[in-house]
Amino acid sequence: MISRSFITMIVTVCMGMGSSNAQQLIANVYGRNTQSLNGKWNAIIDLYDQGGKNKIYLNKKPEGKTDFYEYAFENGLRLNVPSDWNSQTPELKYYEGTVWYARRFDAAKGQGERMFLYFGAVSYRCRIYLNGLEIGRHEGGFTPFQIEVTKAVKESGNFLVVEANNTRTTDAMPAMAFDWWNYGGITRDVSLVKTPAVFIEDYFVQLNKYKTDQVDARIQLSEKAANKTIELNIPELNVKQRLTTDANGIVAVSFKVNKLERWSPDLPKLYKVIISSDTDKIEEHIGFRNLYVKGEDIYLNDQPIFLKATSFHEEIPQRLGRAFSEADAMMLLSEAKALGCNMIRLAHYPQNEHTVRLAEKMGFLLWEEIPVWQGIDFENKETRLKAGNMIREMVTRDKNRCALAFWGVANETQPSEPRNEFLRYLVQTCKSIDTSRLITAAFDLVRFDKAKQQFVMDDPFIKELDVVAVNKYMGWYHQWPVSPDKAIWNVAKGQPLIISEFGGEALLGQTGNADIVSSWSEDYQATLYRDNLAMFKNIPNLRGTAPWILFDFRSPFRFHPTNQDGWNRKGLVSDQGIRKKAWYLMKAYYDNIK
Ligand code: GCB
Numbered sequence: 001m002i003s004r005s006f007i008t009m010i011v012t013v014c015m016g017m018g019s020s021n022a023q024q025l026i027a028n029v030y031g032r033n034t035q036s037l038n039g040k041w042n043a044i045i046d047l048y049d050q051g052g053k054n055k056i057y058l059n060k061k062p063e064g065k066t067d068f069y070e071y072a073f074e075n076g077l078r079l080n081v082p083s084d085w086n087s088q089t090p091e092l093k094y095y096e097g098t099v100w101y102a103r104r105f106d107a108a109k110g111q112g113e114r115m116f117l118y119f120g121a122v123s124y125r126c127r128i129y130l131n132g133l134e135i136g137r138h139e140g141g142f143t144p145f146q147i148e149v150t151k152a153v154k155e156s157g158n159f160l161v162v163e164a165n166n167t168r169t170t171d172a173m174p175a176m177a178f179d180w181w182n183y184g185g186i187t188r189d190v191s192l193v194k195t196p197a198v199f200i201e202d203y204f205v206q207l208n209k210y211k212t213d214q215v216d217a218r219i220q221l222s223e224k225a226a227n228k229t230i231e232l233n234i235p236e237l238n239v240k241q242r243l244t245t246d247a248n249g250i251v252a253v254s255f256k257v258n259k260l261e262r263w264s265p266d267l268p269k270l271y272k273v274i275i276s277s278d279t280d281k282i283e284e285h286i287g288f289r290n291l292y293v294k295g296e297d298i299y300l301n302d303q304p305i306f307l308k309a310t311s312f313h314e315e316i317p318q319r320l321g322r323a324f325s326e327a328d329a330m331m332l333l334s335e336a337k338a339l340g341c342n343m344i345r346l347a348h349y350p351q352n353e354h355t356v357r358l359a360e361k362m363g364f365l366l367w368e369e370i371p372v373w374q375g376i377d378f379e380n381k382e383t384r385l386k387a388g389n390m391i392r393e394m395v396t397r398d399k400n401r402c403a404l405a406f407w408g409v410a411n412e413t414q415p416s417e418p419r420n421e422f423l424r425y426l427v428q429t430c431k432s433i434d435t436s437r438l439i440t441a442a443f444d445l446v447r448f449d450k451a452k453q454q455f456v457m458d459d460p461f462i463k464e465l466d467v468v469a470v471n472k473y474m475g476w477y478h479q480w481p482v483s484p485d486k487a488i489w490n491v492a493k494g495q496p497l498i499i500s501e502f503g504g505e506a507l508l509g510q511t512g513n514a515d516i517v518s519s520w521s522e523d524y525q526a527t528l529y530r531d532n533l534a535m536f537k538n539i540p541n542l543r544g545t546a547p548w549i550l551f552d553f554r555s556p557f558r559f560h561p562t563n564q565d566g567w568n569r570k571g572l573v574s575d576q577g578i579r580k581k582a583w584y585l586m587k588a589y590y591d592n593i594k
Contacts, residue, residue: 025396026146027202029118029193030353031284037105037160037190041081042073046098056100057129057161073102081190082120084183087321098165101186106156112197115153118146120188120352122164124172129161139386140173141166142349142371143393146193162186171383173390174371179568180313181554183322188352196279198223204399205232205273207288209436212302213256215288219275221249233274262301263287263402265342268363287360287402293438293466296541298496307365307498307544308590309343310336313553314351317575320554329355333362335550335573339583340590345500345546348373348411350394360403367440368394369408378418387422388429395433410441412471415459423461438466442500446470446491448481454490468492471501471548474535475528484531489539497541501548504528506582507563508574520563526581533589547572547586
């Protein structure tokens with residue numbers, strides 16, 4: 001029998017630092033027997049990339065008097081894991097390059113147990129070394145990966161090294177310039193996951209897209225073993241399924257449930273689901289809901305829904321750093337709750353699992369996307385493969401979160417055949433894992449047609465999407481061609497449309513010029529919101545809005561010295577967490593939508 005994870009490890013080891021590994025992620029890592037490797041790690045800043053050549057991952061110590069090594073991990077810089085490095089010391093604020101992280105750990109090994117090193121994310125690419133040997137590589141700063149270390153790990157004194165690098169490159173995602181901070185480092189949780197020899201590697205348990213009482217499930221063992229018993233229990237629904245694996249170690253089943261309370265933003269009900277095999281048992285809380293598109297409407301649990309959304313980056317502005325904990329998620333999501341939102345667009349990359357899980361508990365639908373954000377090299381086949389891996393890792397991690405409504409495949413791309421092919425590949429990759437979500441992408445091509453006196457958009461790719469999204473900055477990047485209440489939209493007719501970004505910048509506390517010209521004032525931002533909200537009445541297929549953005553966020557190309565000072569100021573809430581005038585307009589708008 002071939003272990004899938006063993007294949008994963010081989011693939012991982014064989015690929016270059018620039019490539020990603022095609023792996024089968026272990027489902028629900030947070031529900032397993034894990035040993036946290038978070039905490040203070042030792043670190044070495046390697047601006048000239050010399051550490052690899054000097055094999056510093058061996059962490060050699062002088063043995064004789066004439067023996068010397070020009071490095072040591074001990075007694076130097078210490079960095080918190082998880083966290084970006086930029087926020088931890090002033091020298092690293094703008095740093096783009098390599099930092100080596102190292103720590104020791106012991107690993108009590110149970111009889112027949114397997115062990116995996118799990119990284120929630122390392123930004124942007126990394127190599128992992130255990131006890132002096134390279135054991136894996138990963139590319140992509142926002143998705144998890146794991147490496148099996150059953151054979152490599154020792155009971156005590158393991159030395160783990162992570163070579164993390166956040167250099168921007170043209171073939172990466174995101175690429176050379178993007179409107180957020182390029183945080184580097186081990187930005188999410190690290191843990192040692194312990195499993196039985198044969199374990200429940202992956203599962204998908206969700207309500208059928210359309211049927212109100214049918215759960216579709218697929219469960220996969222880590223081994224291709226036939227005739228193994230798998231049980232799926234949902235005690236509160238009296239579900240007890242006893243199933244038998246096929247030759248691939250997989251069971252796929254659909255079954256009826258009675259008296260199901262479907263998950264919704266108003267009632268985010270989750271059920272305990274227990275999956276067990278002869279050797280393994282895993283449980284988590286899963287919600288069940290129907291979500292589909294019919295004509296120009298989006299239906300949640302058979303009712304048309306308007307998506308009262310907002311976006312945020314994975315950043316705590318007050319800390320000038322990446323968000324990484326449940327407490328961080330609570331801060332971000334509470335502000336969205338206060339605004340009256342029922343959906344979050346997690347911009348512009350998969351955010352940490354704490355955020356996704358808490359959002360589901362708090363009653364938010366989610367839009368999750370990979371950083372296909374302007375400037376992507378669509379003609380590069382390697383880049384396409386990387387994007388495919390990222391989307392696979394994202395969908396695999398979150399496919400059991402019923403809150404997940406949309407997989408986003410792109411943000412602001414221009415039509416071309418290579419672009420279309422690239423996005424089509426991403427759509428197919430999503431669908432190869434999960435056909436139950438809606439696929440979307442955000443476009444910025446809408447223009448005002450003078451002859452027709454209407455906003456129009458020409459991008460044939462929208463026909464391949466379930467829901468079309470448009471970023472449009474009327475009153476900010478674009479002048480009003482007619483007065484807002486006369487601005488009629490004729491875009492993506494026959495499909496639901498979301499205005500996925502709109503807004504403008506304001507520096508908290510700045511006043512003036514509300515109706516004339518932007519002075520980065522709160523008043524101008526408020527006027528701009530009033531105008532856009534007036535225009536929304538003229539978009540017949542509008543099924544959701546998402547102001548850009550909930551919080552001011554750091555961006556290296558926001559150069560204005562007094563108004564911006566390295567911040568994108570489009571937040572409805574300032575970098576200090578204070579609500580701007582426009583926040584109250586948006587809140588009133590959402591409160592009035594039933
Ligand atoms: C956009 C991008 C977003 C930017 C925003 C802006 O269209 O999607 O990432 O931050 O505009 O503020 O310019």
